[in-house]
Amino acid sequence: MRHKGPIGNQDLVKKINMEHTIRTILAHRPLSRAKIASLTGLNKMTVSSCVDLYLQKGIVAELGTTGTSRGRPPILIDIDETGGICVGVDVEINQFTVLVTDLSGKKLESEVYPLEDKDPLYFVEAITRILANLAGVHNQRRLGIVGVGVVIQGYYNHNTNIVGFSANLQEWNGFHLMEELSRRNPSLLFYVKPAPYAGAMGEIHFGRSRLVEHLVYVTSSWGMSVGVYNKGELFTGSTGTAGRLGHSTIHMNGKKCTCGNRGCWEMYASIKALYQQLEQTPQQVPFADIVDNVNRGDSQTTSAVHELGHYLGIGLVNVINAYNPGVICIGGLLGLLGQPLLNSIWGTLRESIPARFLEGLDIYCSDLGELGVAYGAVSLVLDQLPGTIIRYALLEQV
Ligand SMILES: [Zn+2]
Incomplete structure (x- = not known):
């Protein structure tokens, strides 16, 4: 059976092109428009229009030239690392660690907080206060907090977003962690994963x-x-x-x-x-x-x-x-x-x-040492960064 209508539209094509462009910039930064075109297979005009939109939104910056080619040297494009912060949270039995990085994953600060009460709502309230404070401190960054990765001990059901089983934090078993975090922090994006999954992602991004x-x-x-x-x-x-x-x-x-x-x-x-x-x-x-x-x-x-x-x-x-x-x-x-x-x-x-x-x-x-899992939590945010950036760039565009 043939499709009755078009299977794509201009907005979708634009979104896909922007995604190819930002993923390539993040993976190969810094690089020229011509290099982006050759790596993505997109034509130079399409790349320029995507890059111009990112420039206009202050997400990427022009860095000057490579100085390696003859004739007019190409201008290098890079993400503005200071444009937002990523937050990684490693929840252990008696404490939780909060790691804050810039958009390149460079550490800005880390702090360990006691988990004084094993009730998961205590954690939700504590992290909500910490995130509100971070949002205030970093309010000059246009993207603000781009996401919060939370790594837990135990199993997390990714279909129901409920803590499946934690042998060491049994009070958390059956807790609707994502729902509670999002309810208290409706403007923030959360990503929750168990420690071994986040550890693997941390190695891929930072190790x-x-x-x-x-x-x-x-x-x-x-x-x-x-x-x-x-x-x-x-x-x-x-x-x-x-x-x-x-x-x-x-x-x-x-x-x-x-x-x-x-x-x-x-x-x-x-x-x-x-x-x-x-x-x-x-x-x-x-x-x-x-x-x-x-x-x-x-x-x-x-x-x-x-x-x-x-x-x-x-x-x-x-x-x-x-x-x-x-x-x-x-x-x-x-x-x-x-x-x-x-x-x-x-x-x-x-x-x-x-x-x-x-x-x-x-x-x-x-x-990665003792911050390894916290870096894993940050990597959950970095992994979704292209999508977050595109959503921001297309705001008020359509
Ligand atoms: Zn066993």
Whole structure:
């Protein structure tokens, strides 16, 4: 059956062209109009009209010339990084971290606040006050707060926008987080994701994996979880619990897990497992001391980390066979264990997987440190920045 009417219209075409243009500027900044045209495949007049609209709205700026070509050198176009702010919020068990960046993702400030009350409405009220304050401080920026990424511990149902399950913040289970945040802050855009998904996005935007297309992010700061990124998208599954691999079975009759199953990967390869192996608690020995002990070669800690790496390797055999990643990034506290952990992981992988399936695979520990998840939260905002910019640019245009 033929379409009765046109399948596109001028406004839609204009929007698509503007999206190609701004995505290209953000990905290759700074660059000339001619370069934008060659990268997008759009003709130069179309690119110029899009760029002119962005210039007129103050979203991009002309930077001067490249000075490399003969004749009249081209003028470079770049986004005005100061035109707005991104806010990333990392909610942990007892505290939450707020990271503020400019539109290029450059850190402007970060602050840690106590989560004095576990009631999720307490958090909503606290973050609402903080956002109102930030909006006032940055009110000279024309785009203001372009978005707020909120990263939670536990699962988040992306169909219903309800917190599915948080083992460590059980008061949040079933909470309509997005609805409450939007109700209290109707002019702001919120993006909510669980920590492993945001961690993966943080690596793509800020970490060592900027040009990577297939990334698996394994994180543990107590329990354990995995985020899978494939060609521009997170693999989230039907409701948002994909990557719950901390609860995949690696021992048929193994240790009993909190989830009710036996022999879960998390019981052998997480930070919780490391403390159990050392017969210590975080209250007795802060994690920074464990890292120090590894770095100075303490035999008991080194041997526990070696065993942890072995079990991580066993679970990663399944991850590699399932997802064929180009890169595996180890994040959270786990990532602070560095090379001794990586050596042990590789030892197990080489014994378990034929060499041809490991060719070209890079495994590294995240460089983003304690702000890694907060940067992941900011990356949720940056990921949607082209759409936000286009909406702003087209305001009053149609
Ligand atoms: Zn389990």
